Amino acid sequence: MVRLITHNLLACHVKGCTSNNFPLEFKDVQLVPHESWGILRYRTKLPRCLDDDFLKTLHHVLLEIHVEEGIMICPNCKHNYPISNGIPNMLLAEHEIG
Template sequence: MKLLTLNFLTCARKTCKTNPAAFPLHPREAELEQIEAEINPLLIQNLLPRINWEVLKTISQELGLPSLPESAPDSEDFMTEEGEPTQTLKDLHTLLMEMNVQNGKLVCGSCEHEYAIKEGIANFLLPSHMV
C-alpha cells in the first residue's frame, strides 16, 4: 500500500466517523519497501493540492522517514531551469509513489482498532460486533 493512500483513509467504525482522531490512521510495526518508478512531475503537481500536508508530515515522521518542510512546496520548485527534476520533486516522488507498506498495522487514533496490512493490502473488514 502506497504511503499516498494513508492521506485518504479513516477508521471504518461508525462511532469514529465524526471523531477527528480517526484520521489519519497511524502506521505501526510497518515494513516499508521502495519500488522504483519513473518520475512524473505533472502527477505530483496535480496531487499536491489534494494532499493534507500535515497528515503527510505526521505519517512520514511516524515511519522514521526524513522530515518534510513546514508547508507544501510550490510546483515551481519541481524543475530546474535546465528542465531537470529538483531534489524536492525527487523526494516527494519517492515518498508518495515509491514507498509502500508491505506488512504492519494501521491504528485508529480514536478507538485504537488495528487494521492489518499483509503483502501490501490493508484489511478493513470489521468483526460484526464493531460494525
C-alpha cells in the first residue's frame, strides 16, 4: 500500500535522474482511509503516557491515508509512476534503466 510515510521514501530512478527526484508528486489520486490506531499503543515503543487523541492523530497522519489509485510524478524528469490497487509500479522501460 502506498502510505504517506512510504511515499516519502520513494525516489525516481530513471537513468540520469539523480537530483530533486523525490518526493514524487501525486496526481489523480484516490485516498482511502485505513483503520486501527491501536497499533501505536500496543505494537510500538512510544511512551505509554501519550493520550489516545495524540495517538489517533499521529496514526492518521502517518498511516491511515493510503493511495489506492493514481499517479506519482517525479519532480525532476516528470516520469509517471502509476498506482493501481494500492500498489505503486516503479518499473521502468528498458531505455530508462540506468
